[in-house]
Amino acid sequence: MSASVNHQRMGLLPTIIGRVFLALFLAVWMVPLYWLVNSSFKYKAQIQSEAPVWFPHPVTMENINWVIANLDHAALYRSLHVVSISVLFSVIFGPLMAYALSRFRTRANRQLESWIISTRMMPPAALIMPFYFLFLRIHLLNTELGLTLLYITINLPLTCWIMLAYLRGLPEDAEEAARIDGCSRWGAFWYIILPMTRASIAAAGLLVTILTWNEFFIAFVITSSNITFPVQVAGFLANGMNPEYGHMAAAGLLLSLPTVLIAVIFHRSLLSGLHAFAGGK
Structure with a gap:
């Protein structure tokens, strides 16, 4: 019984490692996409602000317009x-x-x-x-x-x-x-x-x-x-x-x-x- 459990745990390890690397790979692509969408709806002062503005508030459409x-x-x-x-x-x-x-x-x-x-x-x-x-x-x-x-x-x-x-x-x-x-x-x-x-x-x-x-x-x-x-x-x-x-x-x-x-x-x-x-x- 213990051998079977150990075998299952060993099988889960590559899956977990693979998913971690997949999440890191997706983050590399998603962070620029987030910046693109985020900056599209910000005012210029918010974009150039030294303090990061994680979400635009208020939302503006002036860039798209x-x-x-x-x-x-x-x-x-x-x-x-x-x-x-x-x-x-x-x-x-x-x-x-x-x-x-x-x-x-x-x-x-x-x-x-x-x-x-x-x-x-x-x-x-x-x-x-x-x-x-x-x-x-x-x-x-x-x-x-x-x-x-x-x-x-x-x-x-x-x-x-x-x-x-x-x-x-x-x-x-x-x-x-x-x-x-x-x-x-x-x-x-x-x-x-x-x-x-x-x-x-x-x-x-x-x-x-x-x-x-x-x-x-x-x-x-x-x-x-x-x-x-x-x-x-x-x-x-x-x-x-x-x-x-x-x-x-x-x-x-x-x-x-x-x-x-x-x-x-x-x-x-x-x-x-x-x-x-x-x-x-």
């Missing part, structure tokens, strides 16, 4: 256009690319897969200058079309890689049975494979949406006047020589709100799709 009044709506619409088009292309062509790599096996498949994953290993800072001079030569610099093409180039390999990991875990029996019954290769993909991969496609689309909406560095370098919403948010940091932390926090809150809502509303699709990508059932 200022951001909305000074917001460049063209930048917001440009972000929506760029994100929607790049995600649409990635979701349409990513599964097709992954299906071709998983079903049509050639000697070049290994090299293609290595190239696809290598595009995610390179830091953006290492690739931005070649793209900058290329877009300068073909007159796509500081254009919405150029930024959209660059985001498609970045997002398409990620979508393909997620779908490739999931498709390789699917049995080919149903697809082969459909082809025996007279279904074409395209018909088997449309009627058999596509319905089975809806969760993975949704997860890839949501993940690409979040990454593209939050992207700052590439848009900051490629665009100068035709900026996106994240680039404009960085411009709210200062008004002349005075730092405007309240405006910056409010702008960051408005920028984060869509992706947070997507993660909260569609968390089941994200978890199921990423679990399938990791090799789960």
